[in-house]
Amino acid sequence: MTKFLVFFIATFFIALHSFAQETRINIRAKAKDAKFIGSSLGGAYVIVRDKVNGQILAEGKTEGSTGDTKLIMDQPLQRGESIATPETAKFQAVLNIDEPTFVEIEVLSPINHKTSQIRASTELWIIPGKHILNDGIVLEIPGLIIDVLKPRTHEYISLKSLTSQSLPIQANVVMMCGCSVESGGLWDADKIEIKAMVKHNGKRIDDVILKFASPNLFEGGIPVTETGNYEVIVYGYEEHTGNTGLDKVNYIIRD
Template identity: 50%
Template sequence: MMKLLQLLTFTIFFTSINNFAQTNIMVRAKAKDAKFIGTSIGGAKIIVREVLTKKILAQGVTTGSTGNSEKIMKQPKERYQDISDDNTAGFLAKLDIKQPVFVEVEAHAPINKSQAKVKSTTQLWVIPGKDIVGDGVVLEIPGFVIDIISPQTHERVPGEISTEIKANVVMMCGCPVEDGGMWDAAGFEIKAVIESEGFFKEIELNQTEKSSTFSGNIDLNKGNYTLTVYAFDPKTGNSGVDKTNIIIN
């Protein structure tokens, strides 16, 4: 009788599970030491796939705002307390599953910034009918987004004048990097490295009047040069790079 009761309970449990057709998983990508990656920077590409078969169960792009700065960056976080709200960027993955599935969740972010894009992954069991919402599954995206503004790629620059190097630097969520700001440029190393055969020089880039824009000047002789601009935060390990090539006439 006991075995029959156990079998009946087991059968009812899995019959109940098989009745569920859709399970919702909220997936978010959050910049390390910053906010969520959403519409303002193009979002994060999210892919949810079954680990064993590699079958894609859901995919899409995070949309929404970067979130509440006060809640994310300043207020102490208590256990079980969400740092997102209804407007915070995310992708709601809707999985059609009838039994527990072990999945891998990928975030590629920021999706529209190929030189800065990072892949972050995690794995977890998903149970039919057991939604994971609120903050949901949060994948951390480290780094900086850096765009060299000038000189442009393969630009021919006059050699008789000082060459200005200018770059835009933001967090991976698009949040501004500026002196005295929440992401204080004074605490970061933002530099340009200029290289050619037998030549190497590194210069510091300083903030211009425009937020997140940094520049410096260098005198260069005639030749072909590789230009690398990098940012590094010694407190968090965040780092980012952009590279190009220029010609000095």
């Protein structure tokens, strides 16, 4: 009787497993008003979860190129046409499911830049054996990646060393796909407001406009007249798309 029961249970699970079908889903992250997020930026991290029990069914990073610029940014898109080429960055989730499964697809990007990281997600039913390929599931990542280059975090700066009571500030600004920002370019630096909010000992004292200096680089000068603890909040704002970004740095001015 025991052997029969073991045989029955084993047969049941084998039969159950035999209904499972491999189901492939292409998942992509695309920067708002820009290109896809791929290997050059470290990828976007993708998690596919079963919505019923929270089990992770697949996870990994998007890999590949940012895509064809003309195809993505210039050509009118007709219904049913793809904007992804075979080289365009994606994560392909491979699920083995035996019945329709309601999933959440979550994307974190850029995975290697925590200050600028955005979480985007969607939900859908996955049907066994019914692949979602070509462009697949595309999640939009809004924003700008901003890095304050000068002054450095927790840098000690002598007040006497400053000329004209001004501290140079530099910020690097790129799209969420890593695409370059240039004056008059496809991603036009002249249409992006980059500004630094300056705090001294916790009190906001000034706002400074940073001007385009070279591809991705914006510069300005922070007024400094007193010693103390300073904080600079550099933000970016693109009115026509609504893209925003931010970075912060703290430094110390001493005698």
